[in-house]
Amino acid sequence: MTAHEGVGWSRDEMAERAAMDIPDGAYVNLGIGIPELVATHVPEGREFIYHTENGLLGMGPSPEPGGGEPELINAGKKRVTAVPGAAYFHHADSFAMIRGGHLDLCVLGALQVSHDGDLANWSTGGPDAIPAVGGAMDLVAGVKTVFVITQHTTKDGTPKLVEACTYPLTSPGVVDRIFTNLAVIDVTDEGFQLVQLAPGASYEMVASKTDAPIKPMSENPAREGTTP
Amino acid sequence: MTAHEGVGWSRDEMAERAAMDIPDGAYVNLGIGIPELVATHVPEGREFIYHTENGLLGMGPSPEPGGGEPELINAGKKRVTAVPGAAYFHHADSFAMIRGGHLDLCVLGALQVSHDGDLANWSTGGPDAIPAVGGAMDLVAGVKTVFVITQHTTKDGTPKLVEACTYPLTSPGVVDRIFTNLAVIDVTDEGFQLVQLAPGASYEMVASKTDAPIKPMSENPAREGTTP
Amino acid sequence: MIDKRIGTPAEAVADIPDGATVMIGGFGEAGSPIELIHALIDRGARDLTVVNNNTGSGEVGLAALIKERRVARMICSYPRTANSTVFPELYRNDEIELELVPQGTLAERIRAGGAGIPAFYTPTSVGTPLSEGKEHRRFDGREYVLEHGLTADFSLIKAKVSDRHGNLIFNKTARNFAPVMAMAGRTTVVQADAVVDAGDLDPECIVTPGIFVQRVVEVTEPLQESELVAQGVSYP
Amino acid sequence: MIDKRIGTPAEAVADIPDGATVMIGGFGEAGSPIELIHALIDRGARDLTVVNNNTGSGEVGLAALIKERRVARMICSYPRTANSTVFPELYRNDEIELELVPQGTLAERIRAGGAGIPAFYTPTSVGTPLSEGKEHRRFDGREYVLEHGLTADFSLIKAKVSDRHGNLIFNKTARNFAPVMAMAGRTTVVQADAVVDAGDLDPECIVTPGIFVQRVVEVTEPLQESELVAQGVSYP
Numbered sequence: 001m002t003a004h005e006g007v008g009w010s011r012d013e014m015a016e017r018a019a020m021d022i023p024d025g026a027y028v029n030l031g032i033g034i035p036e037l038v039a040t041h042v043p044e045g046r047e048f049i050y051h052t053e054n055g056l057l058g059m060g061p062s063p064e065p066g067g068g069e070p071e072l073i074n075a076g077k078k079r080v081t082a083v084p085g086a087a088y089f090h091h092a093d094s095f096a097m098i099r100g101g102h103l104d105l106c107v108l109g110a111l112q113v114s115h116d117g118d119l120a121n122w123s124t125g126g127p128d129a130i131p132a133v134g135g136a137m138d139l140v141a142g143v144k145t146v147f148v149i150t151q152h153t154t155k156d157g158t159p160k161l162v163e164a165c166t167y168p169l170t171s172p173g174v175v176d177r178i179f180t181n182l183a184v185i186d187v188t189d190e191g192f193q194l195v196q197l198a199p200g201a202s203y204e205m206v207a208s209k210t211d212a213p214i215k216p217m218s219e220n221p222a223r224e225g226t227t228p
Numbered sequence: 229m230t231a232h233e234g235v236g237w238s239r240d241e242m243a244e245r246a247a248m249d250i251p252d253g254a255y256v257n258l259g260i261g262i263p264e265l266v267a268t269h270v271p272e273g274r275e276f277i278y279h280t281e282n283g284l285l286g287m288g289p290s291p292e293p294g295g296g297e298p299e300l301i302n303a304g305k306k307r308v309t310a311v312p313g314a315a316y317f318h319h320a321d322s323f324a325m326i327r328g329g330h331l332d333l334c335v336l337g338a339l340q341v342s343h344d345g346d347l348a349n350w351s352t353g354g355p356d357a358i359p360a361v362g363g364a365m366d367l368v369a370g371v372k373t374v375f376v377i378t379q380h381t382t383k384d385g386t387p388k389l390v391e392a393c394t395y396p397l398t399s400p401g402v403v404d405r406i407f408t409n410l411a412v413i414d415v416t417d418e419g420f421q422l423v424q425l426a427p428g429a430s431y432e433m434v435a436s437k438t439d440a441p442i443k444p445m446s447e448n449p450a451r452e453g454t455t456p
Numbered sequence: 457m458i459d460k461r462i463g464t465p466a467e468a469v470a471d472i473p474d475g476a477t478v479m480i481g482g483f484g485e486a487g488s489p490i491e492l493i494h495a496l497i498d499r500g501a502r503d504l505t506v507v508n509n510n511t512g513s514g515e516v517g518l519a520a521l522i523k524e525r526r527v528a529r530m531i532c533s534y535p536r537t538a539n540s541t542v543f544p545e546l547y548r549n550d551e552i553e554l555e556l557v558p559q560g561t562l563a564e565r566i567r568a569g570g571a572g573i574p575a576f577y578t579p580t581s582v583g584t585p586l587s588e589g590k591e592h593r594r595f596d597g598r599e600y601v602l603e604h605g606l607t608a609d610f611s612l613i614k615a616k617v618s619d620r621h622g623n624l625i626f627n628k629t630a631r632n633f634a635p636v637m638a639m640a641g642r643t644t645v646v647q648a649d650a651v652v653d654a655g656d657l658d659p660e661c662i663v664t665p666g667i668f669v670q671r672v673v674e675v676t677e678p679l680q681e682s683e684l685v686a687q688g689v690s691y692p
Numbered sequence: 693m694i695d696k697r698i699g700t701p702a703e704a705v706a707d708i709p710d711g712a713t714v715m716i717g718g719f720g721e722a723g724s725p726i727e728l729i730h731a732l733i734d735r736g737a738r739d740l741t742v743v744n745n746n747t748g749s750g751e752v753g754l755a756a757l758i759k760e761r762r763v764a765r766m767i768c769s770y771p772r773t774a775n776s777t778v779f780p781e782l783y784r785n786d787e788i789e790l791e792l793v794p795q796g797t798l799a800e801r802i803r804a805g806g807a808g809i810p811a812f813y814t815p816t817s818v819g820t821p822l823s824e825g826k827e828h829r830r831f832d833g834r835e836y837v838l839e840h841g842l843t844a845d846f847s848l849i850k851a852k853v854s855d856r857h858g859n860l861i862f863n864k865t866a867r868n869f870a871p872v873m874a875m876a877g878r879t880t881v882v883q884a885d886a887v888v889d890a891g892d893l894d895p896e897c898i899v900t901p902g903i904f905v906q907r908v909v910e911v912t913e914p915l916q917e918s919e920l921v922a923q924g925v926s927y928p
Contacts, residue, residue: 362559
């Protein structure tokens with residue numbers, strides 16, 4: 001049930017595609033995992049300022065392997081750098097930025113996204129799972145635009161884009177746009193709206209791997225490729 | 229009705245007497261007026277750190293007349309200095325210190341103090357008065373020990389220590405000790421308790437100028453001169 | 457490239473409309489963005505709600521804005537100070553509205569507004585006329601009053617140095633309300649004594665990170681309110 | 693003379709009793725006051741409630757405190773991280789209690805506790821299992837949940853430099869929770885890489901003013917958690 005060879009975007013291409021939709025000058029928070037790769041794909045002529053919730057605005061690229069400092073890390077606890085114009089601050093100020101609506105955009109991973117924009121990305125709710133929420137609930141509650149980057153399905157082919165999340169929610173109704181290995185999809189008032197297909201992917205393929213209705217591009221061509 | 233010549237403490241002596249009751253190492257906020265004079269009377273061997281609510285911990289003495297800077301001022305908007313070890317911070321952090329119970333002591337002026345410890349020091353409530361509260365309500369709500377320095381009566385002889393305040397309250401039940409030109413008086417669970425008489429003042433004089441019962445020292449000699 | 461610099465105070469306040477809520481930094485004259493306030497007077501916006509700890513002094517800066525009848529309503533803690541005559545006169549004549557807020561509650565309401573906190577409980581003002589009609593509630597046996605976050609359409613503040621990202625440092629007790637007002641303003645306009653390049657400020661010492669700032673104007677030798685008042689200057 | 697210096701980590705934590713609530717700074721290893729935590733292990737206090745963003749890694753620092761069964765209850769946002777095995781095992785065996793709090797709510801609850809705010813409303817966690825059973829309320833048409841301030845008997849934090857008054861500066865992202873925990877601890881104990889005289893720090897750059905600090909211990913070359921974990925070190 002995995003995507004065919006040569007079909008769709010790689011993790012890196014998904015991140016690159018998401019970066020294309022971030023406006024110049026945006027203040028951006030990147031979640032752990034594929035979202036972290038977005039930082040390596042700033043489109044020509046644009047400048048983003050990356051926020052990491054553990055107290056740094058102006059996060060720069062990873063240091064050389066083996067380099068960096070243990071007290072200069074990102075939210076994923078990986079070593080990072082700081083760009084000229086960076087600022088350090090404490091956790092309450094950092095989440096004041098988030099909760100107060102000062103960040104333009106965040107890019108998060110997902111376990112499930114519903115066609116109402118509900119996001120589940122912190123817990124499978126399993127009896128043996130150690131619940132761990134971090135800053136995800138704060139980010140979706142406060143950041144103006146929420147992007148999700150995720151594989152279109154789990155490894156065993158189960159759709160992650162669904163009518164209703166079965167996992168515990170991170171927040172209801174918060175996701176604006178989803179970047180998967182197969183497509184770019186908006187969450188609209190009428191549910192999922194296909195915005196763009198990955199190379200080799202078809203509407204039928206995307207629809208068959210999505211557990212909720214999804215409108216093809218032709219029904220709403222004006223939206224294609226726009227930034228929410 | 230004013231105090232007799234040679235009787236009682238001057239404004240400066242009242243401030244000096246109050247300073248004697250501030251423990252070594254205390255973090256102290258001084259209100260506008262006579263309380264400001266306390267800063268000039270730090271007893272030998274003690275170190276106090278003065279907080280001014282407009283964003284400075286470690287306020288130092290006034291600069292030379294004509295000196296100082298317009299952007300280094302105290303809560304009374306007078307020019308001050310900063311001591312070695314001082315720190316600047318913003319208003320929300322400053323009042324977090326106050327409201328959060330981090331200041332040991334404040335010294336405030338008063339219009340009236342009741343024998344329950346109610347303080348009125350921000351408004352006469354008159355129809356033409358411009359109400360102005362500043363930080364007084366925050367200070368008495370948050371600071372551990374509240375001292376009041378005030379003349380024992382108004383200029384026309386009306387008592388300022390009363391059974392019930394007639395002016396709008398700053399807060400009910402907050403005053404611990406009062407330093408007047410005639411006496412040092414504690415506010416106890418049983419009302420006013422005389423702690424010390426100023427030179428030339430008698431219990432009868434103090435009692436006659438106080439509009440509430442006041443216990444003489446002999447009833448509770450152990451309290452004399454102690455710090456609350 | 458991110459560059460928040462704007463050429464003049466006039467351009468920086470050109471879109472402040474009638475009826476706007478405007479936070480203005482400063483505690484007395486310390487931190488008062490006097491050139492931005494004068495530009496706002498020139499701009500002509502009326503019916504403003506202004507948040508400031510005081511009401512200005514003399515007939516310059518905030519006092520001049522009030523004197524020109526641009527302010528319908530003041531939210532402040534201490535509307536009378538030395539040389540403050542403009543506000544008292546209008547207030548006694550019922551020509552300006554006043555919401556009196558304890559200073560710490562004012563600072564916390566502004567921070568809350570900027571931090572996405574709609575309301576909080578505080579012990580300050582319980583048992584006084586200033587908490588009358590407000591919701592009270594006990595926590596752990598003590599009484600508190602509910603207060604609401606404050607936000608503004610525009611915040612006008614003064615900094616010592618800004619970089620092109622809007623990262624700010626301040627001068628001594630001129631810092632006062634500026635950092636929290638920067639958080640609470642949907643558009644925060646800064647006048648800075650100096651504007652430098654990104655990276656020129658120590659990232660450990662930045663007080664207000666640039667995310668809270670939208671516009672920066674360099675005003676290299678700002679007027680000092682007390683000097684103007686001493687000279688009897690009246691603006692405009 | 694005000695001098696908050698204490699000779700050793702052991703002396704600095706010698707009065708932490710059984711059953712205490714202890715806030716411990718750090719986000720992962722960055723800012724973790726590892727020498728103070730090890731001193732707390734040596735001290736032997738049990739039945740602690742510990743507030744930290746995580747639960748430590750390997751078998752040193754916070755993870756070692758948990759492994760020694762000193763922690764009855766953790767309040768944190770993210771109890772599993774790389775090399776975090778101690779907490780998960782105890783949690784699955786019902787040997788430790790967990791209060792899971794969103795990271796921003798945790799930071800704000802700690803700040804509120806330190807600022808004398810008993811409770812506040814936040815949009816975070818509305819519509820999720822983490823707000824179940826909590827009071828909800830609408831402001832301006834949006835739903836919020838009531839959260840309470842957090843205080844601690846002791847806060848243990850790490851700073852880069854302290855002066856003898858307890859004024860602190862931090863190192864990069866090791867700052868994280870330390871400033872708010874310093875506010876919320878009735879007794880705040882700091883381990884600093886260096887302790888200097890009053891006046892040696894720039895008063896404009898002090899992050900935590902000394903009023904929030906009660907004790908300072910100099911630990912000139914602090915252990916680094918990730919190095920110890922890589923070496924397979926287990927404390928004690």
